[in-house]
Amino acid sequence: xxxxxxxxxxxxxGPSGLAAALEAAKNGVRVLVLERDFELGGILQQCIHNGFGxxxxxxxxxxxxxxxxxxxxxxxxxxxxxxxxxVVDLKPDRSITAVNKSxxxxxxxxxxxxxxxxxxxxxxxxxNIPGDRCxxxxxxxxxxxxxxxEGYMPAKSVxxxxxxxxxxxxxxxxxxxxxxxxxxxEVLPYAAGLIRNRVQCLxxxxxxxxxxxTVTHIHGKDRVEGVTISQVDDKWRPLPGxxxxxECDTVLFSVGLIPENELSQKAGVALSSTGGPVVNELCExxxxxxxxxxxxxxxxxxxDWVTLEAQRAGNNAAQYVKDSAKGPTERERIKVIPxxxxxxxxxxxxxxxxxxxxxxxxxxxxxxxxxAQTQIESGGSVLLxxxxxxxxxxxxxxxxxxxDPAAVKNEEITVRIVPQPQKEAQ
Amino acid sequence: MTQEKVAxxxxxxxxxxxxxxxxxxPGSPPQIEGSTCKRGMEYAGQEYRDPKRMLITTMRVDGGxxxxxxxxxxxxxxxxxxxxxxxxxxxxxxxAPIKMGTVVVPNxxxxxxxxxxxxxxxxxxxSQ
Numbered sequence: 443x444x445x446x447x448x449x450x451x452x453x454x455x456g457p458s459g460l461a462a463a464l465e466a467a468k469n470g471v472r473v474l475v476l477e478r479d480f481e482l483g484g485i486l487q488q489c490i491h492n493g494f495g496x497x498x499x500x501x502x503x504x505x506x507x508x509x510x511x512x513x514x515x516x517x518x519x520x521x522x523x524x525x526x527x528x529v530v531d532l533k534p535d536r537s538i539t540a541v542n543k544s545x546x547x548x549x550x551x552x553x554x555x556x557x558x559x560x561x562x563x564x565x566x567x568x569x570n571i572p573g574d575r576c577x578x579x580x581x582x583x584x585x586x587x588x589x590x591x592e593g594y595m596p597a598k599s600v601x602x603x604x605x606x607x608x609x610x611x612x613x614x615x616x617x618x619x620x621x622x623x624x625x626x627x628e629v630l631p632y633a634a635g636l637i638r639n640r641v642q643c644l645x646x647x648x649x650x651x652x653x654x655x656t657v658t659h660i661h662g663k664d665r666v667e668g669v670t671i672s673q674v675d676d677k678w679r680p681l682p683g684x685x686x687x688x689e690c691d692t693v694l695f696s697v698g699l700i701p702e703n704e705l706s707q708k709a710g711v712a713l714s715s716t717g718g719p720v721v722n723e724l725c726e727x728x729x730x731x732x733x734x735x736x737x738x739x740x741x742x743x744x745x746d747w748v749t750l751e752a753q754r755a756g757n758n759a760a761q762y763v764k765d766s767a768k769g770p771t772e773r774e775r776i777k778v779i780p781x782x783x784x785x786x787x788x789x790x791x792x793x794x795x796x797x798x799x800x801x802x803x804x805x806x807x808x809x810x811x812x813x814a815q816t817q818i819e820s821g822g823s824v825l826l827x828x829x830x831x832x833x834x835x836x837x838x839x840x841x842x843x844x845x846d847p848a849a850v851k852n853e854e855i856t857v858r859i860v861p862q863p864q865k866e867a868q
Numbered sequence: 869m870t871q872e873k874v875a876x877x878x879x880x881x882x883x884x885x886x887x888x889x890x891x892x893x894p895g896s897p898p899q900i901e902g903s904t905c906k907r908g909m910e911y912a913g914q915e916y917r918d919p920k921r922m923l924i925t926t927m928r929v930d931g932g933x934x935x936x937x938x939x940x941x942x943x944x945x946x947x948x949x950x951x952x953x954x955x956x957x958x959x960x961x962x963x964a965p966i967k968m969g970t971v972v973v974p975n976x977x978x979x980x981x982x983x984x985x986x987x988x989x990x991x992x993x994x995s996q
Contacts, residue, residue: 480933481933483987487938487987490924490925490926490938490940490986491924492922492924492940504924504938504940504986505938505986506938506968506986506987507968507986507987509987510968510986510987510988513988589926590926590936590938591934591936592934592935592936593926593928593934593935593936618925618950618951618954619954636883637878637879637880637883637885638880640878641878641880642880642921645878646921646947831882831884832882832883832884834883837883
């Protein structure tokens with residue numbers, strides 16, 4: 443059995459792990475990245491479309507280009523990378539068990555850990571679509587990897603369930619590769635992904651989008667032969683008399699992502715309503731020295747924000763190693779509460795608030811709104827306001843705030859989205 | 869009788885998604901209505917006159933750590949040529965190793981755009 447010691451162990455070599463590792467290494471600590479695939483870059487390697495990097499690099503890149511820029515930065519560092527290495531256990535004392543073909547079992551002792559495992563696709567079972575259990579049913583991201591990285595074409599005739607961005611992007615991609623996309627079926631009354639993708643992925647290719655519809659049955663003996671779709675009411679119940687049959691040999695599911703929590707749970711990390719770990723403003727979880735960033739923490743829509751979040755996690759992990767003698771703070775932890783029209787807020791707690799602390803709050807609205815305003819409030823007074831011409835659940839809002847510690851009352855702050863106040867008569 | 873051409877365009881510039889109508893009568897410039905900003909007007913004008921898209925696809929690789937490599941055009945090409953372009957590059961096989969940014973198809977279909985590699989692909993013999 444191989445034994446390794448490091449200062450900061452980063453689990454996952456996607457965009458989040460790469461940014462965390464590079465930032466941690468700038469502090470002069472030893473960094474080890476553990477990646478289960480044969481190469482770095484994570485899911486970006488299969489997201490071959492453009493639209494990445496507009497915020498971070500101020501130019502439009504494809505997913506692989508965005509990843510390559512970070513991979514290339516590793517060359518000038520002494521960051522160690524173990525590829526083809528699967529982490530199978532993480533303990534609260536930050537010891538890691540991993541396995542790979544060349545070393546067998548690897549035991550890693552680390553002073554700090556950054557969780558950067560990303561997320562996993564929800565599959566057919568997660569939304570209980572009835573019917574036959576035949577071949578030809580894939581999560582959309584898996585089909586994306588087949589087509590864009592492994593050179594396989596998994597479909598000739600397709601129905602896509604869910605109008606998230608991956609689903610719509612795969613509708614275009616499969617069409618360009620010669621498949622016929624017969625329908626995209628969405629239970630909501632609007633496309634779940636970006637307008638840009640609805641227009642450029644579906645409308646450009648005349649792919650029908652069936653809103654307020656769901657698949658009620660998948661038919662097929664060995665391979666998918668078709669699906670029955672039905673219109674639904676506002677509680678997503680199929681409406682009698684609206685069903686019809688669509689032929690296809692493949693069904694793709696693009697119905698959301700869930701953070702990979704297995705290792706977090708093994709380490710005893712507390713989970714939150716985002717689906718990922720509860721963290722404070724340092725991206726530190728409930729287990730001291732274990733940090734989290736990227737899609738394992740909260741499912742992002744822009745990789746640029748993953749990079750920024752992971753840089754903080756990586757830097758804070760390195761600070762933890764250098765300064766682990768830092769005692770508990772004098773002050774009680776401040777609870778961050780999601781208020782009006784806010785589904786969740788990351789971080790859930792603020793533990794070290796000074797006048798210089800810059801806190802990045804990430805949150806999503808529960809419902810679309812226009813002319814809205816974010817307010818950060820404590821004890822009845824508004825500490826910060828930010829205007830938004832429009833907010834939609836599929837676009838995460840990020841607000842970087844510097845709060846006055848004296849203005850925080852009852853160790854609670856609330857983040858809410860409210861209508862932009864009209865100019866009042868004095 | 870005047871022949872009026874009308875096009876309905878959904879703006880993609882921001883999440884507002886304005887429904888823009890472009891109408892044109894012979895002999896007069898197109899009228900653009902329904903946009904709430906200047907960028908939307910410009911987008912709708914361009915989309916009406918000459919819609920363009922990036923080429924985003926994959927190409928075959930021989931001797932690489934993966935059998936395909938993602939590629940893109942270095943600028944947009946006419947929307948109606950995207951299918952031809954995908955078809956054209958799909959018949960070309962590249963040889964690993966390949967570096968990101970390498971021009972893999974110069975002057976694609978005489979459109980004045982180059983196709984470039986989106987990432988590095990190592991060769992199987994010299995594994996990374």
